[in-house]
Amino acid sequence: MSSDPQLDKLKFDDNGLVPVIVQDHGNGEVLMMAYMNLDAIKKTIATGKVHTYSRSRGRLALKGETSGHFQLVKEIRTDCDLDVVLLKVEQIVAACHEGYRSCFFRQYDAGAGDWKVVAPKAFDPDSVYQQQKK
């Protein structure tokens, strides 16, 4: 229980997670998909900045923690089944750690041998994540 009746209605999966779609509130671009547990949602609401649950790191993560590329929440939606969350955000700089504004920068190209990159880079990941480089 979360003491918030709206959050109590969300249906988390067996791992206590719910998929989260993050969308630019201005132009509607889908920026990324991630997962949240109840703590991540509560912290997102309390701070106004997107927090996710990182399955690879096994912990809560503030989106933009290293890069400063925060996502400022404008609106929180859920779907008919109450098992997916949609966040409309103001994206600082870009969402993708590969330097693109949206993580969905690859388009299916019928008959081609590989996905086609269809977006320009918004920043240089090598310089932004420099301190993490080996």
Place this chain on the structure above:
Amino acid sequence: MSSDPQLDKLKFDDNGLVPVIVQDHGNGEVLMMAYMNLDAIKKTIATGKVHTYSRSRGRLALKGETSGHFQLVKEIRTDCDLDVVLLKVEQIVAACHEGYRSCFFRQYDAGAGDWKVVAPKAFDPDSVYQQQKK
């Protein structure tokens, strides 16, 4: 293997599924989230109509099979990790079986006791799904 090198690069989960975000290609509205297996993606590409893998029914499902509310695929994207698919579609009538254009018709309403419905109904589910009613 799928004989399609682009599909071979997608990373399916332990159940052979990948989450799929469906977005209106015209106005950018996020319509729904679903899951696909390799067969569902191949059938979606072959027919131009969204097919999903229904986890509750344990089988492939043509979106709009009962209602006629098909989703016509305009663009297929994937994300930086190649483990999420984004489909931009032309939505016939509406995506949600509850009668709304988008499944994300509920908005978080700070301090309120329940999620707030923020979208109008696009059709009457009782008449569209009449033959399925008990």
